[in-house]
Amino acid sequence: MLKYNVGIIGSGSAGTSVAYGVKAAGKSVAIFEDYIWGGTCANMGCDPKKIIVNSIDVLRQAQLFQNEVIGKLALNWEAVMAKKQKYVDAHPVRTLQGLDGAEIETYHETPRFINATTVELADGTQIEADTWVIASGKRPTRPTFLGAELAETSEDFLNMPSVPDDITFIGGGYIAVEFASIAQYAGAHVHLLQHNNRILRNFEPWLVEKLVPELTAQGIDFQFDTEIVSLKKQDGRILVTTKTGRTFLTDKVIAAMGRHAAVEGLDLAAAGVEFDTHGVKVNKHLQTTAPNIFAAGDVAASGTPNLTPVAGYEARYVADYINGVTTDAIEYPVISSAVYAHPRVAQVGVTTEEAEKLGYDVSDYDLKTWFNYMRLNDQATARVIKHEGKIVGASIISEQADEIINMFVTAINNETTAAEVANQIMTYPTMESDLGYFY
Ligand SMILES: Cc1cc2nc3c(=O)[nH]c(=O)nc-3n(C[C@H](O)[C@H](O)[C@H](O)COP(=O)(O)OP(=O)(O)OC[C@H]3O[C@@H](n4cnc5c(N)ncnc54)[C@H](O)[C@@H]3O)c2cc1C
Numbered sequence: 001m002l003k004y005n006v007g008i009i010g011s012g013s014a015g016t017s018v019a020y021g022v023k024a025a026g027k028s029v030a031i032f033e034d035y036i037w038g039g040t041c042a043n044m045g046c047d048p049k050k051i052i053v054n055s056i057d058v059l060r061q062a063q064l065f066q067n068e069v070i071g072k073l074a075l076n077w078e079a080v081m082a083k084k085q086k087y088v089d090a091h092p093v094r095t096l097q098g099l100d101g102a103e104i105e106t107y108h109e110t111p112r113f114i115n116a117t118t119v120e121l122a123d124g125t126q127i128e129a130d131t132w133v134i135a136s137g138k139r140p141t142r143p144t145f146l147g148a149e150l151a152e153t154s155e156d157f158l159n160m161p162s163v164p165d166d167i168t169f170i171g172g173g174y175i176a177v178e179f180a181s182i183a184q185y186a187g188a189h190v191h192l193l194q195h196n197n198r199i200l201r202n203f204e205p206w207l208v209e210k211l212v213p214e215l216t217a218q219g220i221d222f223q224f225d226t227e228i229v230s231l232k233k234q235d236g237r238i239l240v241t242t243k244t245g246r247t248f249l250t251d252k253v254i255a256a257m258g259r260h261a262a263v264e265g266l267d268l269a270a271a272g273v274e275f276d277t278h279g280v281k282v283n284k285h286l287q288t289t290a291p292n293i294f295a296a297g298d299v300a301a302s303g304t305p306n307l308t309p310v311a312g313y314e315a316r317y318v319a320d321y322i323n324g325v326t327t328d329a330i331e332y333p334v335i336s337s338a339v340y341a342h343p344r345v346a347q348v349g350v351t352t353e354e355a356e357k358l359g360y361d362v363s364d365y366d367l368k369t370w371f372n373y374m375r376l377n378d379q380a381t382a383r384v385i386k387h388e389g390k391i392v393g394a395s396i397i398s399e400q401a402d403e404i405i406n407m408f409v410t411a412i413n414n415e416t417t418a419a420e421v422a423n424q425i426m427t428y429p430t431m432e433s434d435l436g437y438f439y
């Protein structure tokens with residue numbers, strides 16, 4: 001039987017990071033991937049999306065500067081896709097080369113647990129490892145209504161050869177909002193159907209209350225409290241029927257109703273690993289219900305948001321734990337996140353609701369009058385939460401929110417004071433040089 005110190009399932013941000021971490025400590029390592037080497041973020045998530053978003057940003061900038069810059073720009077979707085594809089095609093190759101170069105054994109298939117230490121491959125080969133790490137991520141949740149097979153996924157959207165005239169998103173999370181913004185600027189008529197009355201449920205309500213009217217004014221048709229009962233092909237288009245009996249025709253439907261843990265085919269029960277709708281159950285050491293099996297990244301029900309930097313952080317912790325570098329429980333720094341719409345929204349740390357309970361100071365800033373936002377025609381607004389002279393939370397709606405939020409991440413983690421900010425000489429005029437004004 002083949003034997004390794006560590007077996008890792010999944011080659012995304014979490015799996016590869018654990019693999020390099022334990023290999024560096026001299027362990028023998030095998031990694032299994034049943035789809036595309038390198039995982040979601042680089043192949044069908046953050047990176048290809050951000051390449052497309054950045055082309056849309058140029059159109060957005062032209063719109064914001066329409067008084068100063070004259071002439072109409074047009075998006076060449078095919079060229080944007082070609083640029084995205086060049087990056088995406090290279091990624092699995094780079095991932096495999098990296099793993100091979102580090103002498104990490106690679107298997108392109110789903111391993112099936114037969115007990116807590118041994119898996120079996122499709123050809124009957126058995127592989128044993130002292131320690132396993134489940135880093136298999138999440139996969140899109142498919143709808144179950146009549147005609148659901150006509151609904152495509154975020155991956156299909158990122159591979160669209162052309163922009164449809166009319167597109168419908170089911171769901172109001174990160175993916176639906178970001179892709180609706182892309183599609184709208186790319187020239188489609190966009191519908192976003194949310195089954196309740198709140199999109200971006202993990203974001204500050206004040207941000208969402210500003211974003212929705214902005215995106216509506218751009219042309220996105222938000223339909224709240226709307227559930228789909230069926231999709232049906234009609235005259236080369238798709239007929240959408242909602243629970244209220246309303247019907248409309250669209251050209252493409254993208255289901256973005258969340259993602260579920262990718263545990264199919266692993267037979268986790270045979271290994272004594274429990275999971276539920278949130279993912280694989282883990283304790284404060286990211287250990288599953290089988291003590292020699294860990295879970296990290298999206299698949300782990302660790303109570304953290306499913307984001308790439310979180311997957312990397314958990315993976316580094318698991319590698320350290322396996323290597324004996326730490327026995328402490330995992331502790332997370334503040335976790336920032338952004339929605340790459342136009343404008344962006346981003347937040348980190350203590351929320352308004354928490355601040356009100358804790359009696360912390362909540363300050364709002366109308367940034368459009370500040371020089372660094374005025375020069376960019378950016379109608380930005382920020383909220384900063386402070387306690388004992390330090391920033392503990394921030395949320396922002398701005399064309400640059402994804403970048404600006406990171407200066408708050410650093411200020412919160414370092415517990416930076418106003419005096420410490422004043423002692424830094426930053427380049428001017430830049431957004432970061434305004435940090436002192438938020439104290
Ligand atoms: C459209 C989209 C956009 C996103 N944008 C952002 C963003 O802007 N910023 C951000 O921080 N996060 C973003 N995310 C989330 C981010 O992609 C994930 O949080 C991150 O990829 C999680 O990494 P992971 O290693 O846990 O899982 P993954 O990257 O999903 O890796 C898991 C790997 O395991 C493989 N696998 C699954 N089952 C098996 C099996 N049985 N056997 C072998 N292999 C298996 C999968 O094929 C996959 O390659 C986005 C996600 C999506 C879908």
Ligand SMILES: NC(=O)c1ccc[n+]([C@@H]2O[C@H](COP(=O)([O-])OP(=O)(O)OC[C@H]3O[C@@H](n4cnc5c(N)ncnc54)[C@H](O)[C@@H]3O)[C@@H](O)[C@H]2O)c1
Binds near residue numbers: 196
């Ligand atoms: N910018 C980023 O960091 C980024 C971007 C994209 C994705 N992601 C990650 O990927 C994950 C998946 O994204 P997502 O947008 O699919 O999920 P999500 O969890 O963000 O949103 C799911 C949406 O679908 C809705 N929904 C749930 N069940 C439904 C149903 N039965 N019918 C209709 N709508 C339903 C929810 O109310 C919610 O609005 C995110 O949670 C996030 O962690 C991050």
